[in-house]
Amino acid sequence: SQQGEEDPQALSIQEGENATMNCSYKTSINNLQWYRQNSGRGLVHLILIRSNEREKHSGRLRVTLDTSKKSSSLLITASRAADTASYFCATVDTSGTYKYIFGTGTRLKVLA
Amino acid sequence: DSGVTQTPKHLITATGQRVTLRCSPRSGDLSVYWYQQSLDQGLQFLIQYYNGEERAKGNILERFSAQQFPDLHSELNLSSLELGDSALYFCASSGFGETQYFGPGTRLLVL
Numbered sequence: 086s087q088q089g090e091e092d093p094q095a096l097s098i099q100e101g102e103n104a105t106m107n108c109s110y111k112t113s114i115n116n117l118q119w120y121r122q123n124s125g126r127g128l129v130h131l132i133l134i135r136s137n138e139r140e141k142h143s144g145r146l147r148v149t150l151d152t153s154k155k156s157s158s159l160l161i162t163a164s165r166a167a168d169t170a171s172y173f174c175a176t177v178d179t180s181g182t183y184k185y186i187f188g189t190g191t192r193l194k195v196l197a
Numbered sequence: 198d199s200g201v202t203q204t205p206k207h208l209i210t211a212t213g214q215r216v217t218l219r220c221s222p223r224s225g226d227l228s229v230y231w232y233q234q235s236l237d238q239g240l241q242f243l244i245q246y247y248n249g250e251e252r253a254k255g256n257i258l259e260r261f262s263a264q265q266f267p268d269l270h271s272e273l274n275l276s277s278l279e280l281g282d283s284a285l286y287f288c289a290s291s292g293f294g295e296t297q298y299f300g301p302g303t304r305l306l307v308l
Contacts, residue, residue: 116295127199127287127299128240173240177295183253185230185297187240 089188097194104161106191108174118175166197201300215276222290229271235284
């Protein structure tokens with residue numbers, strides 16, 4: 086399967102703690118994106134990191150990308166109950182098909 | 198609100214039937230994408246259109262087809278429906294950047 090893998094599949098933390106989720110992919114990419122999905126709703130774009138970038142920040146989000154390992158991580162600092170959602174990484178296969186590939190997702194639960 | 202609209206929100210139909218899902222992209226976005234999300238398969242990319250032309254194809258079954266019209270809205274047609282086609286179907290759109298804006302989805306239940 087070309088689908089990206091994310092781990093952990095599920096994560097439960099206390100409010101105020103940091104949450105880290107990881108994504109591995111299999112194809113050549115120009116960039117990697119992270120999306121968030123609240124239960125049963127549409128995905129919302131969080132952040133994009135280009136293949137020539139190693140780290141990017143946006144508010145409480147920090148994303149890293151290691152193209153040699155074909156992996157990325159998303160760190161959410163000082164988590165809030167409202168961060169409870171599923172988080173997906175997404176890539177485009179630039180080796181020829183230009184298919185969009187989403188990871189399997191990490192279900193994050195932040196306990197108040 | 199992403200600016201992408203999808204109709205209908207819910208659809209219940211029987212096996213063997215045909216349905217059409219509709220998507221209106223954000224104003225000015227030329228690309229439309231269709232995804233299927235089910236519990237066991239995750240989020241699967243089906244197809245992308247750019248300004249009326251098919252741009253990329255994913256795991257779209259032959260029973261499914263899509264098109265993008267001159268006004269840029271798109272339709273996903275699902276035929277000979279099977280129980281396993283029950284899923285959330287999302288449409289997304291994008292402009293010149295690579296960020297996709299997702300609609301609220303259509304929940305399809307095949308009985």
